[in-house]
Structures are given as structure tokens and as C-alpha cells.
Amino acid sequence: MTTQNLLDPGFELTLRPMRYPAFYEHYRNAIKNTWTVEEVDLHSDVADLAKLSPGEQHLIGRLVAFFATGDSIVANNLVLTLYKHINSPEARLYLSRQLFEEAVHVQFYLTLLDTYLPDHDDRAAAFAAVENIPSISEKARFCFRWMDSVEEIDRLRTRGDRRRFLLNLICFAACIEGLFFYGAFAYVYWFRSRGLLHGLATGTNWVFRDESMHMDFAFHVVDTVREEEPDLFDEEMGKQVAAMLEEAVEAELLFARDLCGDGLPGMNTHSMRAYLECVADQRLARLGLPPRYGSQNPFSFMELQGVQELTNFFERRASAYQIAVEGSVSFDDDF
Numbered sequence: 001m002t003t004q005n006l007l008d009p010g011f012e013l014t015l016r017p018m019r020y021p022a023f024y025e026h027y028r029n030a031i032k033n034t035w036t037v038e039e040v041d042l043h044s045d046v047a048d049l050a051k052l053s054p055g056e057q058h059l060i061g062r063l064v065a066f067f068a069t070g071d072s073i074v075a076n077n078l079v080l081t082l083y084k085h086i087n088s089p090e091a092r093l094y095l096s097r098q099l100f101e102e103a104v105h106v107q108f109y110l111t112l113l114d115t116y117l118p119d120h121d122d123r124a125a126a127f128a129a130v131e132n133i134p135s136i137s138e139k140a141r142f143c144f145r146w147m148d149s150v151e152e153i154d155r156l157r158t159r160g161d162r163r164r165f166l167l168n169l170i171c172f173a174a175c176i177e178g179l180f181f182y183g184a185f186a187y188v189y190w191f192r193s194r195g196l197l198h199g200l201a202t203g204t205n206w207v208f209r210d211e212s213m214h215m216d217f218a219f220h221v222v223d224t225v226r227e228e229e230p231d232l233f234d235e236e237m238g239k240q241v242a243a244m245l246e247e248a249v250e251a252e253l254l255f256a257r258d259l260c261g262d263g264l265p266g267m268n269t270h271s272m273r274a275y276l277e278c279v280a281d282q283r284l285a286r287l288g289l290p291p292r293y294g295s296q297n298p299f300s301f302m303e304l305q306g307v308q309e310l311t312n313f314f315e316r317r318a319s320a321y322q323i324a325v326e327g328s329v330s331f332d333d334d335f
């Protein structure tokens, strides 16, 4: 039987004629962004860490504890849910590439924790944060709940199955990669704007670029399903997505309160709230939904650092490896 739609169950193998050439292009573009953990020099970060105030040290400790498990959760959902149900071999090529990138991210954060936390017990505590630190457990619980929501679906037979799958896909793109990680990146760029933790910022630039592409691909899948099966996207779905993003913002704010305490110079819960609300509105807009918050981004360092570093990244790669990069990077679109 010929596959009709992207979410029709099966393991389609035919690449020619190609039904979804745009997904193949996502795969080819991702290959151009290859980087390795060994290229990141964390040496100067160790000296910077010693200079931080107690409040800043607390913040960075919590942040790396979040990084210890975040990408592994995303990788697990990719294999257990996305790869299983997005029935296109060209899309599965992209997901294979994304899985590799998540592995590089996990390796980067492993190396980061090994460097930042030389004490065995501190390091073990950071890796166990998902169980022991409430502000991190809460975010993990959010992720696991949306993974569990599709766990027993073997094949996307019914409209209900497909809607549940789409909510999982949107959750991981818009709320986890697109909000939790974007929250984490803001703390890194805040340090960077003060000339601190250059190694972490370098790795973050590359992770940031990858995450933007993961989100872009996921939203492209949503667009495709929406064209093929528009009735899946009813008013109820819009409400569920808005509620999910609202919950994600609150979970990330719990984390912000833990990290910032009563506030640090240039970083506090109030600013983080506005930033997260602004990001959430952008995710809603990408999904064709009305804004929920109407907040402005208070972190000018996010836009400046991002554009500069992404530009540098492409210049460096183009000269070092002769990899052609086409098109331009628009920070606002991904932000």
C-alpha cells in the first residue's frame, strides 16, 4: 500500500521519487554545521569560575546540573517517538543527524561538568539533579509527562493518536528545545556579555545553532501535517498548545527563581520572565497561534552575541573546511 500522508503508520523506504525533498535539504544543511567537542577550549573558564560571586557560582552550578541531562531526554524522545512515527525516509535521515548532534551536546556537557566540577561528589550531585533539585525535577517531570502521553501508541491509527503525537512533537520543539534551552542560553550569554566563561559561550553558540535547526525541522513537520490533515489542528489543539507553553514558562521561572535568588546584577527573575514570555509568543506565532503575553525581550545581549557568534562560526568553518554555507542567518526568526 502506498503511504498517503506523513503520519500514516509504517517504515517507508522509497527515496526516489522523493516525497519530501525539503526534509532532505534539512539533513544536508545540518551536515554543514558539524563541530566537535574537542574544538571547544574550556581552559580559561576555570579561572573565571573562581572570580564569580557566591550567587553567580550557585547559578552556574544549577545551570550545568540542568545541562547534565537535558539533551539526553530530547535524544530519548527522538528515538522513541519522533523516529517511530514520522514516516518518511528523508525525514528519518534528518532525525538520524539530529540524534548525532544531541550526542555531541551530551558529550559537550559531560566535558563541561568534568571541567567545572572537579570534586567527585559535586559532580555526582549535578548528574543526580534531575532527582534531587526541585527546580530541575519539575522541568524533567514536564518532559516525562509528554513522553508518557504517547508511550503506548504503537501506530498512529486514529485522529486522537495523531493529535497526541503532534502535541509531543510541539512540546519538544517549542517548550523544551525552544524554551527551556533558550532560557539556559540566556544565562550563558549574560556571562559572556561580561567577558566571562568564553569556552561555555563558544560551545553554546554551536549548540544554539543546532537547536534552532532542530526546532525549524520540527515546525516544518507540523506545517506538512497541517497541510495534509488540516482537521487535526482545531481550536482545542490551539488551546492545548497555549496551555502547554504557559506551563513550560512557569516551570522555567521556578528554575529562574532558584538560579537568581533575590537577583544578580543584570539578571533576575523579572527580566527572565519577560524574556521567556517573549520567546513563548514567538513559538506561538510560528505555529499560527495568537500571542499570549505581548512582552518585550529585555536581554539585548542575546541578539548581539548571537548574530556575531553565528557569523564568526560560518566564517571560521568556511575557511577551515571549505564547507559552502548558503543563505543568511536570521537571529530573529530563531530567537
Ligand SMILES: [Fe+2]
Pocket: 071, 074, 101, 102, 105, 207, 211
Ligand atoms: Fe541538543
Ligand SMILES: [Fe+2]
Pocket: 074, 102, 177, 210, 211, 214
Ligand atoms: Fe535538540
